[in-house]
Amino acid sequence: MSRLRIAEIFGPTIQGEGALIGEPTVFVRTGGCDYRCTWCDSLHAVDPAFRHTWAAMTTDDVWDEISRLSQGKPLTVSLSGGNPAIQDFSQLIVQGHAAGYRFACETQGSIAKPWFADLDTLVLSPKPPSSGETVDWDAFESCLAAAETARQVVMKIVIFDDRDYVWAQKAAERYPALPLYLQPGNPEVDPSVPLNPQDLSDKLLWLVEKVMADGWFAPRVLPQLHVLLWGNKRGV
Amino acid sequence: MSRLRIAEIFGPTIQGEGALIGEPTVFVRTGGCDYRCTWCDSLHAVDPAFRHTWAAMTTDDVWDEISRLSQGKPLTVSLSGGNPAIQDFSQLIVQGHAAGYRFACETQGSIAKPWFADLDTLVLSPKPPSSGETVDWDAFESCLAAAETARQVVMKIVIFDDRDYVWAQKAAERYPALPLYLQPGNPEVDPSVPLNPQDLSDKLLWLVEKVMADGWFAPRVLPQLHVLLWGNKRGV
Secondary structure, eight states, X not given: OOOEEEEEEEEEEEOOSGGGTTOEEEEEEESOOSOOOTTOSOGGGTOGGGXXXXXXXXXXXXXXXXXXXXXXXXXXXXXXXXXXXXXXXHHHHHHHHHTTOEXXXXXXXXXXXXXXXXXXXXXXXXXXXXXXXXXXXXXXXXXXXXXXXXXXXXXXXXXXXXXXXXXXXXXXXXXXXXXXXXXXXXXXXXXXXXXXXXXXHHHHHHHHHHHHHTTOOSSEEOOOHHHHHHXXXXXX | OOOEEEEEEEEEEEOOSGGGTTOEEEEEEESOOSOOOTTOSOGGGTOGGGGGGSEEEOHHHHHHHHHHHTTTOOOEEEEESSOGGGSOOHHHHHXXXXXXXXXXXXXXXXXXXXXXXXXXXXXXOXXXXXXXXXXXXXXXXXXXXXXXXXXXXXXXXXXXSHHHHHHHHHHHHHOTTSOEEEEEOOSOOOTTSOOOHHHHHHHHHHHHHHHHHTTOOSSEEOOOHXXXXXXXXXXX
């Protein structure tokens, strides 16, 4: 049986962002990513320098840990990364669903997987120009197609600057039917540097004011609540 | 034509709490309430001492103001208060729906109105013991019945202390099918007193930790984001 590369499994805690904000969640953060965003806030799950910290776990191992953390009580499991779409979560989702758990997956939309079809929530988060990455929209379309039977598919875009904002408007025009979530970028991703909550508030206000001034009422605008609350502390 | 008593109309800004958190919204805050919660954060829309500040507006007046604020672009209108269920919003909802607007209403669930049936979102927020009020569950049931054809009905409970928390668990048991949102109470409601963001974070952490420790994974737990961001400033 092939192993899953897992950077960390933690929770339950509340989901801090996007469509499921506030939802009790156990996070399964996979190791490895096909992107390397300049402002990545999860380098410990992306940079191969951390590869030795990623556990090789069977689906059963992962499931046991989810069950243990959640006291065997069904909740939402968020597959994040890195890019979780590198790996095969089909078996975990089947196993979890049978026990009443729900599955969300957060990915940039660069790799489509058949198991997207079984997700409760797929969050596609194409990366704006400030990331240094370029979106392959064909791959993104493949993700949408793979997720056709998923219960919910949404798009989330992180915005650092005016250029990202204009880019997000164009991305939104491509997919007017996808529920859209905008979130200001985290200005400080080094866990050793204390965050200034005022900076985070200011970034959100900046984004809210832009969206409102433009009369762009389609997206929801949300902060990274966990960063507002806990800073860049890991495992919460 | 009967007039609506309106304490303020403001926005667009993001909805700061509950099911529609982050959603661009124009708020129509009505004047007058059948409750008088000890910790009410909207006394200017509740206490009859402020009655002279409430405008008597026709539905057309209210609609004109919503249109002006939203630049004629459809968004969500939140009917709040005070208790908006004291008044008759049937005509406003028909008029707004015809123009593509959506309507949410936030009420304690003490008064049912036929126009609940036409809402996009009804937020029923029964008040816990710390409010000093007592919930009439028959009236609450009538609100649920009136909202049977509403697109979405959710329950939101504000929690100040352990007693409220236990009460919320019982309220949740009554309505297991209603999506539930928990929110820590705002410890300081006087707009002239600056809020300490740390206090708000601490209250949310306290609630998140309780919910997680109990393995109570049904509710979403969310802060009053607007209070975290703007303090108790009005009109935002």
